[in-house]
Amino acid sequence: MSxxxxxxxxxxxxxxxxxxxxxxxxxGGWFWLVVVVxxxxxxxxxxxxxxxxxGYGRQAVSWFLFSQAITLVAASLRVHVGSGMTRRxxxxxxxxxxxxxxxxxxxxxxxxxxxxxxxxxxxxxPFVVHDGLDATxxxxxxxxxxxxxxxxxxxxxxxxxxxxxxRVSAWWGTVALPFTVGPLxxxxxxxxxxxxxxxxxxxxxxxxxxxxxxxxxxxxxxAFALLSLRAPVRLPPV
Amino acid sequence: MSxxxxxxxxxxxxxxxxxxxxxxxxxxxxxxxxxxxxxGRNGSxxxxxxxxxxxxxxxxxxxxxxxxxxxxxxxxxVPNVCLIxxxxxxxxxxxxxxxxxxxxxxxxxxxxxLAGRLMDTFALDPRRRPARLSRGQRSAFGIVVGLASRAPLxxxxxxxxxxxxxxxxxxxxxxxxxxxxxxxxxxxSSHLVDEIDRLVEDVVVLDRGRVLLAQDAESLRAQGVAVTxxxxxxxxxxxxxxxxxxxxxxxxxxxxxxxxxxxxxxxxARREGLELGPVGLQDLFVHLTDPQNRLRLSGERGGDR
Numbered sequence: 029m030s031x032x033x034x035x036x037x038x039x040x041x042x043x044x045x046x047x048x049x050x051x052x053x054x055x056g057g058w059f060w061l062v063v064v065v066x067x068x069x070x071x072x073x074x075x076x077x078x079x080x081x082x083g084y085g086r087q088a089v090s091w092f093l094f095s096q097a098i099t100l101v102a103a104s105l106r107v108h109v110g111s112g113m114t115r116r117x118x119x120x121x122x123x124x125x126x127x128x129x130x131x132x133x134x135x136x137x138x139x140x141x142x143x144x145x146x147x148x149x150x151x152x153x154p155f156v157v158h159d160g161l162d163a164t165x166x167x168x169x170x171x172x173x174x175x176x177x178x179x180x181x182x183x184x185x186x187x188x189x190x191x192x193x194x195r196v197s198a199w200w201g202t203v204a205l206p207f208t209v210g211p212l213x214x215x216x217x218x219x220x221x222x223x224x225x226x227x228x229x230x231x232x233x234x235x236x237x238x239x240x241x242x243x244x245x246x247x248x249x250x251a252f253a254l255l256s257l258r259a260p261v262r263l264p265p266v
Numbered sequence: 267m268s269x270x271x272x273x274x275x276x277x278x279x280x281x282x283x284x285x286x287x288x289x290x291x292x293x294x295x296x297x298x299x300x301x302x303x304x305x306g307r308n309g310s311x312x313x314x315x316x317x318x319x320x321x322x323x324x325x326x327x328x329x330x331x332x333x334x335x336x337x338x339x340x341x342x343x344v345p346n347v348c349l350i351x352x353x354x355x356x357x358x359x360x361x362x363x364x365x366x367x368x369x370x371x372x373x374x375x376x377x378x379x380l381a382g383r384l385m386d387t388f389a390l391d392p393r394r395r396p397a398r399l400s401r402g403q404r405s406a407f408g409i410v411v412g413l414a415s416r417a418p419l420x421x422x423x424x425x426x427x428x429x430x431x432x433x434x435x436x437x438x439x440x441x442x443x444x445x446x447x448x449x450x451x452x453x454x455s456s457h458l459v460d461e462i463d464r465l466v467e468d469v470v471v472l473d474r475g476r477v478l479l480a481q482d483a484e485s486l487r488a489q490g491v492a493v494t495x496x497x498x499x500x501x502x503x504x505x506x507x508x509x510x511x512x513x514x515x516x517x518x519x520x521x522x523x524x525x526x527x528x529x530x531x532x533x534x535a536r537r538e539g540l541e542l543g544p545v546g547l548q549d550l551f552v553h554l555t556d557p558q559n560r561l562r563l564s565g566e567r568g569g570d571r
Contacts, residue, residue, distance in 0.1 A: 040341075043371055109322060110355025111372045112345035112417070257339070260323035263313070263351065 040113040044121025045128075048100060052129045059092055060136060067144065075147075078154030082137070082144045086175055089133050090182035094212065097126055097186025101194060106261045119253045122187055130183035134176025138168060141175075167229075174224045177241030178215050184248040185212040191255045194262070208251075211244035270299025271451035272333035272346065272419040274319060279328035281314050281475075288314040290475040292328070296453065296468070301445060303466035303483065304423075304455040305551050310472040312455045313351070316421045319453070320349035332419055345374055348417035350408045350425055356396060362407060363392035366414075373415040380444065381414035387436050401428030409437050413444055421453045426461075434458070438465060459548035469547065473555050483547065490545030491527060494520040499538050510553030522553055 038046075063085055070081045100122060108118045141157075148155040189208040193201035201208075218240035222228065225237050274296035281289040289311045296302050306312045317323055318330050321337040321344050330337060337343045349355075356365050362385070370376045385392055388406035390399075396407055405428050412422050422441075426434050442465060445452060456462050469486055471479040479486070490510075493500050497519040504523050511522040522545055527535075535542050 037371065037374065040372070047368075106322075106355050107357055109344075110320070110349065111369065112348065113372060114339045114341055114344060116339060116341075258324075261317070261355075263317065263322070263355075 040117035041120040041124070044108065044113070044117055045125045048104075048121060048125035049128060052096070052125065052132075055096060056129070056133060056136075059089070060140070063088070064140070067140075071144070071147065075151060075153050078148065078156050080141065080144055080148075080155060080157040082141050083157035085137065086178070089137055090179050090212070090216075093126075093130060093133060093179060093183040094186035094189070094209075096129075097122075097183050098190040098193070100126075101187060101190025101256075105191075105194060105256070105259065106263075109261045115257050115259060119256045122256075123184070123249050123252070126183040126187055127180055130180030131176055134172055134179045137175050137179065138171045141171070142168070170225050170229060173237060173241075174219070177237065177245075178212075178219055181215045181241055181244045181248065182212050184245050184252065185209055187252045188248045188255075191252050191259060195255055195259055211248040215240050215244045270449040272343075273298035273451065274419065274453075275329075275331040275334075276315075276318075277329040277331075279318065279325045279330060281311075281318065281323075282326045287475050289318075289325070292475070292477055294470065294477055294480055296451065296470070298333075298451050299449050300467045301441075301452045301454060301465050302468040302470060303459070303462055303547070304453050304470050304472070305459060306455075306472035306478075307555050309474075310555075311475040312472055313423055314475075315472065316349050316351075316423045316453070316455065319419065319421055320344075320347050322349070345372065346418045347421070348373065348412055348415045348419070349421040349423065350412035351423045356411065358397040359395055361393055361395055362390060365396065365407075366392070366411070369411055369415060373417060375416035375418070375448075377414050377416055380416075381410055384410040384413060384440060387440060388433060402430060402433065403428075405429050406433055406437075409440075413440060416444070416448055416450065419451045419453070421455075423455045424457070426456055426458060434461060438462070441465065459551050460546060463547040466547075471551060471554055478554060486550065487544065487547060489524050489526055490522065490550045491525060492520055492522050492543040492545050492549075493535065493540055494518065494543065495538065495540035499540060503535060503538065503540055510550070511556070522549060524550070524553075 063082070067081045067085070074081075104122075105115075105118060109115065145155050185208065188211070189201070189205065192204050192208050196204070218236055222233055222236070225233055274294070276292050276294040279289055279292045279294075280287065292311075292315070304312050304315065318325055319332060319337065321339070324338055332340075332343050332347060335343055337347060357368060360368065366378065366381050366385075370378055370381075388403070388410065390403060390407055390410065396404055399407065405425055408425050409422070412420055412425065426437065429437065438461065441452070441454075454462055454466060463483075466483045469479065469481065469483045470477065493503055495503075495518065497514065497517055500519045500521050504521050507523045507525040509521055509523050513520045527542070532542065
């Protein structure tokens, strides 16, 4: 060809990761803005009762990222392959981006939880989180393990659900939900079966929580990768 | 890679969708550096062939080679294969300016200047989003992306849908201009055969998932002759030749035959007062894919591949 190729192009994996992250920043910004507004208004009215309203948001952020990951697969695989990139780079980019997104939301969640605790302290109110996190919980690493792990696995489970819907019909995708949502359900079950690690940092509890997060995360990621690498791209009708 | 684009080889390619056979044991060569017209009636397998070349899916059986390699998950080949259907498979909810940057990052030969010129040609506002465009505008944007990507194998599948006539001719002119300046392999699928007649160098005709014909357009055109005159004389003249179509008006008949006439044939026609005329690609296509001709032609399929 007489045209010349441009050198120094970033790798498709990096391009994919960046694209997903850029969109996630926008979606995440709106999500946390809504959460902060809701929590602030609830705190302003019911703050003296001492309940952490953000504490109820753990499920919300998990399922928000879960659905966001499903949307990514539904909307992006065809565009990715249609733009001249391989499924391999899609898998790498999606996994990297959604691990980062999950971790980042975990950090934001824990940071806002600390902020809410400080507000309660400053106002002289008690601070009670519905699932047992007390007002003195300041071991941020353990808090992040308690909340961030679940959020990352939620994100990876969403990718798995998305690719299963792509590979099979909507009917079979729905039938398979108990398995594809399984990694997230396992982590939630282990997490809620005992005290938070921040309250019970014993080896047994650490192994249970870390093991469920890592195990479920790896299973979800591997299943997503295996199903994506052979996925045909379905064309919408023109 | 050839200096003029990617060649394509299909060996025994079959693609099934459940009980539907979209491509049936297809053997085909597409020459590098040509504009090849991919013709066929609805459901003939044109889009299926296109998506196999772009590695959207793997064939049920057989081998697809693009530039000598299987395009499936091939990091060297796939950035250089561009399949455009209508607006292309692009982010529909981003501004077109952002989509063009997105494509530029992913297509090694993308030319932003050409993209800008084509956006002007089709009067597309880069601030608008593809999802909010009319069908014709979406097609025009697909053309912008397809041509500006300058992929060594560019597959344009019915990209004219919804385009008005001036825009279609602007597309044909832009395609030809850029192809001459930057030769590459272009596979052009369209139902508007008359309009792309002047563009294509090779022709592939698919019919019900099989290759009915694959040859260079010039020799194909030369094989089509319309013989007009008194019915009995015309029938006698075409006896023993492959008749693709018959039209009668009173005692006058016009028969379309697929044959290369010798100088003696031409002299005989002149002597008998018969008119010999060219047959356009569209007429040939219509006749070739006429169900009544299928059985007769199917016997020759092996030689046409």
